[in-house]
Amino acid sequence: MSSTETFLAPVAAATGSHIRIHNLSKMFDQRPVLQNLNLEIGPGEFVAVVGKSGCGKSTLLRLLAGLETPCQGDIHLNGYPLRGINTLARVMFQDPRLLPWRNVLQNVALGLGQQGRSRSHWALQQVGLDHRARDWPTILSGGQKQRVALARALVTQPRLLLLDEPLGALDALTRLEMQHLIEQLWQEQRFTSLLVTHDVEEAVTLADRVLVIHQGTIDLDIPINLPRPRDLTQTELAVLKQRILQRILSR
Amino acid sequence: MISRLSIPTLGRWPRLPWDRLIPWLVPLTLLIVWQLLAQGGLINSRVLPAPTAVAEAALRLTTSGELLKHLTISTWRAAVGFLIGGGLGLFFGVVNGVFRPAELLADSSIQMIRNIPHLAMIPLVILWFGIGDQARIFLVALGVLFPIYVNTFYGIRAIDPGLIEMGQVYGLSPRQLFFQIILPGSLPSVLVGLRYALGIMWLTLIVAETIAAGSGIGYMAMNAREFMQTDVVVLAILLYALLGKLADSAVRWLERLWIAWHPSQNLS
Structure with missing residues (x-):
């Protein structure tokens, strides 16, 4: 992609x-x-x-x-x-609470079914992190992790x-x-x-x-x-x- | 970005093509020294035969088919015992880790049994099962149950409650919570338990096979002792080392497969 x-x-x-x-x-x-x-x-x-x-x-x-x-x-x-x-409602916590065993895209797609992938790409694009979709969350900076958490919160609109x-x-x-x-x-x-x-x-x-x-x-x-x-x-x-x-x- | 976990003060070690050979350096040196000492007559061959003598014994037993027979029966006992004990340990670990009432009911009893050295049960186990395979399989199962149980249980309990709360707010069903958060989160700890359990599996089998058996590597060693075949005894010991190493490699392979995300796996 x-x-x-x-x-x-x-x-x-x-x-x-x-x-x-x-x-x-x-x-x-x-x-x-x-x-x-x-x-x-x-x-x-x-x-x-x-x-x-x-x-x-x-x-x-x-x-x-x-x-x-x-x-x-x-x-x-x-x-x-x-x-x-x-x-x-969707909640954003003080800590990002990303699942370390899922990559960035899979974290955003949490709980979504079949259309999860393209919606998650859309949400990651909104926060400017679509190019990191395949990375593990562990290697992101604190601000990037919170942006992924924001994308996860907004993916279901x-x-x-x-x-x-x-x-x-x-x-x-x-x-x-x-x-x-x-x-x-x-x-x-x-x-x-x-x-x-x-x-x-x-x-x-x-x-x-x-x-x-x-x-x-x-x-x-x-x-x-x-x-x-x-x-x-x-x-x-x-x-x-x-x-x-x-x-x-x-x- | 984390590249490779290395202690900074030691400086950067370049990755060399012979990196894979370095772990074999120490065993190989020991082997050469042993051979030289045995050849020079500094070690009595009744005490410790030369590596070449052990290799000859291995060749002899392989061609007669005896080695393969003992190896197969030992591996079979280990595998069956491990599957029963490991399966039960995993089951109780998950149930007690997830459901508080189950923990209240069962955990303290399991902790009591856990503190009995399982090899101390040998006389009782022989009374129960006789000296057949059932006794040996029972002992292996009992030995591997507890490390798997304890590490699964604590692996589940150690999961960040914030992640579970997040999963609930994000609308995950209890089933999704288990398979997407609880199970993957506890896997690193379960694999630590697996590694311990595999060590205990071989240990238990050695003891069980040397005490009462008519086949298996342990029997082969005890039988050879009666005929003063030191080379076969040493061969049996080396086989256990090899089997232990194989089991460890299998766990490492599972770690690469299942917990590639874990910091221990050198993320890049």
Whole structure:
């Protein structure tokens, strides 16, 4: 297969998931992590969740993925209640979690049937790694591994992308590249995105809306209506970032 | 990019055409020294016959068909015992590794039996099975069961739980999870168990065949001892070394086939 061949998007773009969370609570061994949380996310919206470590932001993401079950309250996706693993969603974790015994292409094609190959080539092309399709993941750099993980998340064109600090372990330059890539693919495919991050700067550059979580509830919910691609030297962005940071630190 | 695992301080060793011969250098030198000492009369041939005498014995026994007969019966016993014990070890390792209730039920009992040296069972095994092939096969099976069991069990338990969680989120069925994540992830450890088990397989067979048998390499050696045929005894010992090396090469071949992705296989 020649590397110059282009692969078309397998299906026409659909809209992102609509999420409604009502009175959601989660406890671990009597210790409350989320308390009566209410949240609505529109289709195709990019929401970033920030907060101190242990505030419950990762738990919120895991509940949306169906990896945890709520103790109270419910989550509705496109009007249907979520039960078990969320099949509409794909998750990108902090570590790439690639299978070392499968090559890059086979990793992207995980769980896909017959059409897996050409779709996976398409997804790898989106992240600029189709020329590494036959390599073992072990020999890729950290940034490349996360790009493969992104391709694996997007290969089925999910309606909801859950990002659990996916860029936290990358160096600053690679992180900027990945941010651009995620933003660009989101603009093309319009899936709903939830990004959990400890990096306020990352949150304000990428998201339509930033949530601050404190002691298991939403403490601050501010929209960011600035044109993209955003530039951190913009005054409005710097002001927003400062406001969010102060809110987190004052608590 | 990782090219070849080499310790940097030793510098780069160029790959030479005679690299394949280097492992044979030490055995070959020993053989020559042994031959010279035996020829010079420095070693009594009753203690250790010259390599040429051993080679003569090998030739004699090969042409009479005796060697092939003993070799075949030994290999057959080893293979049957290995398949039974290895199969059971793999089965219990997988079941206990995957299902917690099974582990609770069976693991501590298996650990208790594992700590009994299986050769200590010989008197009891003879009482149970007599001195036929069943006894020897039982001992081999018992010996290989535990290294395969332990390494399969821990191989499965050592898989990164993050990978299994990822598989669940990516919609894999329990069957797909097992065949695409759990089984390939535990293979490097299973192969370590296999290598141990093959060593134990030969060891057990030697002991079992020298104690009570009417055929096999071990019998051949014990029989030769009665007639003071030191050359045949040495030949039997060398045969075990050769068979052990063959088994090890088979595992290496499986490693190249099954775990080519593993860092131990020098990715390029």
